[in-house]
Amino acid sequence: MDNNVTSIRVGYQCPSNIALVKYWGKKNTGVQLPANPSISWSLGDLHASTVIELVPRQLGKAFVFTLAGESKPSFEPKIESFLGKIAHDCPWLSDYTLLIDSQNNFPHGTGIASSAAGFGAMSLCLAHIEQLLLGDVSLNSIVNGMSFWQRSSYLSRIGSGSACRSMFAKPAIWGETLAVGGASDLFAVEMDSEIHPNLSHWNDVVLIVDDGEKSVSSTAGHALLESHPYAEARFGQAQKNLNQIVAAMKHGDVKSFIEIVESEALQLHSMMMTSIPYYVLMRPNTLAIIEEIWRFREQTGLPICFTLDAGANVHMLYDGKIEETAMNFVNNTLLPYCKNGQYLCSNTGKRPNQIV
Numbered sequence: 001m002d003n004n005v006t007s008i009r010v011g012y013q014c015p016s017n018i019a020l021v022k023y024w025g026k027k028n029t030g031v032q033l034p035a036n037p038s039i040s041w042s043l044g045d046l047h048a049s050t051v052i053e054l055v056p057r058q059l060g061k062a063f064v065f066t067l068a069g070e071s072k073p074s075f076e077p078k079i080e081s082f083l084g085k086i087a088h089d090c091p092w093l094s095d096y097t098l099l100i101d102s103q104n105n106f107p108h109g110t111g112i113a114s115s116a117a118g119f120g121a122m123s124l125c126l127a128h129i130e131q132l133l134l135g136d137v138s139l140n141s142i143v144n145g146m147s148f149w150q151r152s153s154y155l156s157r158i159g160s161g162s163a164c165r166s167m168f169a170k171p172a173i174w175g176e177t178l179a180v181g182g183a184s185d186l187f188a189v190e191m192d193s194e195i196h197p198n199l200s201h202w203n204d205v206v207l208i209v210d211d212g213e214k215s216v217s218s219t220a221g222h223a224l225l226e227s228h229p230y231a232e233a234r235f236g237q238a239q240k241n242l243n244q245i246v247a248a249m250k251h252g253d254v255k256s257f258i259e260i261v262e263s264e265a266l267q268l269h270s271m272m273m274t275s276i277p278y279y280v281l282m283r284p285n286t287l288a289i290i291e292e293i294w295r296f297r298e299q300t301g302l303p304i305c306f307t308l309d310a311g312a313n314v315h316m317l318y319d320g321k322i323e324e325t326a327m328n329f330v331n332n333t334l335l336p337y338c339k340n341g342q343y344l345c346s347n348t349g350k351r352p353n354q355i356v
């Protein structure tokens with residue numbers, strides 16, 4: 001380790017992501033390991049930008065956090081807990097203070113996985129700093145031969161599981177599965193084969209049904225799977241869906257793709273509704289939008305479907321080839337169901353980039 005370092009400054013922009021097959025439930029061994037494999041598309045236009053400056057330890061502080069230049073004490077416990085959890089993996093951290101400034105290009109609390117983009121961007125900065133301090137990480141024993149992207153993914157997983165899938169342009173798979181080569185519980189990998197053109201240029205419109213705090217956080221929701229009567233069946237189903245969706249993406253089988261994506265969204269919410277205590281995160285307008293999307297697809301036969309994350313908002317996914325028709329549908333039909341007419345648009349399939 002280079003003890004002469006006085007200051008290093010790096011920055012990364014990292015996309016959020018939307019799961020197609022959902023991570024829902026954690027193994028009861030290890031740190032933040034998924035009970036089943038998941039696959040996602042990164043949302044290149046919904047991202048966090050984070051700059052970290054590393055300076056010699058100041059006032060015994062591990063970090064100082066600002067959100068777009070403003071102090072934000074409510075974010076500090078999560079970051080403190082994250083840095084505590086990776087302390088063993090990154091022993092060099094104890095010599096320094098991290099001056100972290102971050103901002104999202106989408107509003108906080110819109111149900112977009114802001115923690116995925118945020119922990120992703122922070123971890124990219126840390127993996128880069130580590131490389132500068134320790135040399136090529138992939139050659140260093142501390143990181144067990146992981147590549148830069150794998151190391152970033154590994155660290156971000158510890159912050160928030162879904163964050164580890166934000167590192168790749170191609171679909172990202174996290175969790176052990178035979179469906180793709182090199183898949184691991186420790187970090188995500190990108191799909192190892194070409195995606196058929198039918199499924200390689202899709203976009204996402206996030207229809208904001210509710211922008212308030214969720215009644216049950218994802219982390220609490222995952223924990224309820226530990227005593228869930230249907231947990232084992234769900235984990236098996238996710239494995240099966242993952243195999244099938246990878247095949248559908250390779251072969252351009254849009255019909256199977258849509259069936260798996262929508263079924264996964266509804267299974268996720270079914271698991272919430274059958275947890276003890278049970279809870280419902282969908283709202284009347286969530287269902288109204290789903291029904292409109294079904295009606296529209298039935299009438300037009302166009303490649304369009306929905307998915308949900310752990311909240312009330314609806315992600316409408318569609319082939320970029322039908323951009324104009326899809327946006328007309330949003331503006332003419334779906335807008336009245338969105339809170340204050342809000343929605344967010346993103347392409348899928350961009351990888352993070354270095355900004356400083």
Ligand code: DP6
Binds near residue numbers: 162222268
């Ligand atoms: C429903 O990654 O937010 O979005 O690992 O506890 O931080 P923690 O949970 P989180 O869970 C995301 C769950 C999901 C599905 C998914 O993204 O796969």
